[in-house]
Amino acid sequence: MKILLVYPEYPDTFWSFKYALKFVSKKAAYPPLGLITVASLLPGHWETKLVDMNIEKLHSSDLVWADYVFLGAMNTQILSAITVIARCNHLNIPVVAGGPLFTADYKKFGNVDHLVLNEAEITLPRFLKDLENGKPKHLYQTEQFATMKDSPVPDYSLVKLNKYTSQSIQFSRGCPFNCEFCDITALLGHQCRLKPTQQIITELQNLYDQNFRGSVFFVDDNFIGNKKRIKTQLLPAIITWMEQHNYPFHFTTEASINLSDDEELMNLMTRAGFLSVFIGIETPEEMSLNECNKVQNKNRNLIDSVKKVQKAGMEVLGGFIIGFDSDTPNIFQRQIQFIQESGIISAMVGLLNAPTKSQLYKRLQSEGRILDDWDGDNTSNAMNFIPKMDSEKLRNGFNQVIRGIYSGKAFYERVKNFLKDFDPKVKSKNKMNATKVKAFFRSVFIIGILDRDRKYYWKLFFWSLIHRRDMFPMAITYAVYGYHFKRSYTKIF
Numbered sequence: 001m002k003i004l005l006v007y008p009e010y011p012d013t014f015w016s017f018k019y020a021l022k023f024v025s026k027k028a029a030y031p032p033l034g035l036i037t038v039a040s041l042l043p044g045h046w047e048t049k050l051v052d053m054n055i056e057k058l059h060s061s062d063l064v065w066a067d068y069v070f071l072g073a074m075n076t077q078i079l080s081a082i083t084v085i086a087r088c089n090h091l092n093i094p095v096v097a098g099g100p101l102f103t104a105d106y107k108k109f110g111n112v113d114h115l116v117l118n119e120a121e122i123t124l125p126r127f128l129k130d131l132e133n134g135k136p137k138h139l140y141q142t143e144q145f146a147t148m149k150d151s152p153v154p155d156y157s158l159v160k161l162n163k164y165t166s167q168s169i170q171f172s173r174g175c176p177f178n179c180e181f182c183d184i185t186a187l188l189g190h191q192c193r194l195k196p197t198q199q200i201i202t203e204l205q206n207l208y209d210q211n212f213r214g215s216v217f218f219v220d221d222n223f224i225g226n227k228k229r230i231k232t233q234l235l236p237a238i239i240t241w242m243e244q245h246n247y248p249f250h251f252t253t254e255a256s257i258n259l260s261d262d263e264e265l266m267n268l269m270t271r272a273g274f275l276s277v278f279i280g281i282e283t284p285e286e287m288s289l290n291e292c293n294k295v296q297n298k299n300r301n302l303i304d305s306v307k308k309v310q311k312a313g314m315e316v317l318g319g320f321i322i323g324f325d326s327d328t329p330n331i332f333q334r335q336i337q338f339i340q341e342s343g344i345i346s347a348m349v350g351l352l353n354a355p356t357k358s359q360l361y362k363r364l365q366s367e368g369r370i371l372d373d374w375d376g377d378n379t380s381n382a383m384n385f386i387p388k389m390d391s392e393k394l395r396n397g398f399n400q401v402i403r404g405i406y407s408g409k410a411f412y413e414r415v416k417n418f419l420k421d422f423d424p425k426v427k428s429k430n431k432m433n434a435t436k437v438k439a440f441f442r443s444v445f446i447i448g449i450l451d452r453d454r455k456y457y458w459k460l461f462f463w464s465l466i467h468r469r470d471m472f473p474m475a476i477t478y479a480v481y482g483y484h485f486k487r488s489y490t491k492i493f
Contacts, residue, residue: 001046004066005039005158007032008073008080009053013488014348017165020484023439023446024165027055030217031159033168034099035072038120040152043128050158053080063093071112072099075355085111096127103187104356106139115139118187119173121146145188148173148195153203156210166215166252169203171195171234175222177256178359179280180292181321184221186357192225197233201241208248218253223277227265235268242273247426252276252317256296260305266312270425276315279306284338285331288324292360306342310418313425318344322398323352325388332397336404343418345411345478346485349401351383351394381489399492406485406493408453412460415478419464419471436473443476447483 010016010028017029032052039048049065051058063069069088073081078101088095094113102109103117114136116123123140130136151170161167174189175182207216224230242249251274259266259277269277281302282294289298306316320335339347354361354370364370369386387394404410447457457479464475486493 001043002065002067003039003042003046003048003070004062004068005032005035005048005050005070005072006058006084007035007050007052007054008071008077008084010077011079013076014350014485016488017484019487020480021165023442023480024435025438026165027163028052029165030168031156031161031164032072033154033170033219034120035070036154036156036158037152037170038070038072038098038124039155039158041120041124048155048158052160052163053084055160055163058084058087060087060091063088063091066093069093069095071095071097073097073101074099075101075104077101085109098123100187104183113138118142119144119146121150145174145191145193148193149199151195153199153206156206161210161212166217167207167212168217168219169200169207170219171200171223172220172225174225175256176225177222177294177296179282179294180360180363181352181354181358183355183357183361188221192222194226194229194234197237200234201237204238204241204249208245213248214250216249216251218251221254222256223253224255224259224262224265227262231265231268235265235272238272239268242426247273249273250275250426252278254278254280257281257300257302257305258296260308263312266309266314267425270313273426274314275424275426276317277309278317278319279309280319281306281338281342281344282319282321283324283327283331284334285324285326287326288331291324291326292321303338303342306344310343310422313423315346315418315422316342316344317346318342318348320347320349320401321352322349322401323383323387323389323394327389329389329393329397332400333404335401336410339405340410340414343414345415345418346481347405349398349405351381351398352385352387353383354385381491402489402492406482406489408456408482411482411485412453412456412479415475415482416460416463419468419475419478422471422474439480440476443480443483447479451483453482453486 012018035050042048051062071081071084081101085095089111096114096116097109097112098116098120102115106115106117114127115138116127118141122142122144127136127140172192172194174192175184176190176192178185255277257279283289284302286298309316322331354364364385371384381398448454460475460479464472
């Protein structure tokens with residue numbers, strides 16, 4: 001068999017880093033970890049190729065070469081995925097589709113030949129067996145969850161490593177919490193299932209052996225879902241491996257706010273090389289946290305919690321949501337104030353959406369508030385339901401928040417305040433190279449000369465040189481992030 005693995009294109013969003021990538025001559029932030037994991041589950045004698053449409057075009061010659069096209073996608077990639085499916089249908093090339101997009105709402109994709117849903121470690125072998133017997137079915141599903149030791153080491157030989165700013169790795173699946181707006185537990189379960197520690201070390205070694213150095217993203221939805229295993233096994237092993245290899249990587253991941261309650265865990269993470277962590281803050285309003293069952297964020301000073309993580313040596317990237325039923329018009333200024341005070345530089349603010357498998361979707365559907373004519377727009381300024389607040393007032397308030405946190409003065413003040421006290425416990429051993437030098441001079445020209453916020457760029461430039469010279473590279477990096485964030489919300493500015 002000749003198998004073409006296709007990863008659809010992301011729209012231009014906050015997390016695409018489209019405008020920042022140009023500074024470092026990269027095409028995308030992360031490779032398609034799911035697809036290259038699936039590739040390792042295929043028979044070894046099959047031919048496999050990968051086309052990530054975020055870094056290269058999908059040519060008709062690629063499609064014609066294939067016996068089957070394996071398509072994996074997340075919800076934000078829906079429009080590109082639909083286009084790929086149509087191209088395959090036109091050329092009579094059978095499509096095998098899986099991943100969160102198709103698992104969440106597979107009935108929308110009747111023109112896909114074979115839907116291999118849920119976790120591929122379970123459903124893909126069933127499809128392959130039926131294919132071998134000449135009787136592959138249209139739909140493969142399971143309510144079981146895979147044992148993570150059955151998940152293979154991803155096939156990084158398919159990836160053009162130099163096209164990405166970072167690489168990805170997965171330690172766990174599942175989350176112990178059950179936020180109403182989230183579909184993670186429906187897709188991956190409440191119990192956190194973990195890969196063996198040695199497998200993670202093997203995957204790190206695999207990346208190292210392919211001469212990759214730099215940022216590695218643990219894609220776990222909640223990296224600290226099983227604190228005991230992480231503290232007693234995983235992190236000590238990573239620390240030892242990193243010390244032996246002179247810290248070739250630095251890590252980022254996602255975690256819940258209760259990370260701030262565990263100093264031992266934060267210390268181990270920073271010693272292992274974790275420099276940043278994404279945390280779902282969502283809202284400073286207690287009523288809204290109660291509404292969405294965000295129990296881990298309730299009854300605490302959220303700003304103090306963020307500061308504890310920052311003080312431990314990890315940058316906090318934050319997720320914020322607007323549009324809860326209990327939100328009032330003062331939420332917009334509250335969000336701005338919280339983000340500025342917390343020093344969260346990368347603040348992803350979005351209007352509330354209801355994923356198909358979330359408890360929120362079920363509630364809103366029972367209330368007749370789901371929009372049947374929704375066009376599939378999964379960007380941060382779109383909603384798939386009728387909100388309680390007037391839609392125009394909500395959208396204007398959303399725009400107010402974005403301007404309030406990403407206008408030049410506000411953003412650069414936040415960067416400066418964060419860098420004043422930030423002290424990463426493990427310094428990166430990655431040396432200066434031609435790509436970083438080019439990125440620096442591009443920032444000088446594009447942001448320091450052409451951009452309308454250039455005066456704030458130069459203020460940060462000289463402040464960091466004088467007061468925090470050790471943080472100067474990070475200061476320039478954040479300036480590039482700010483440039484991207486503003487342009488990802490270009491219709492607002």
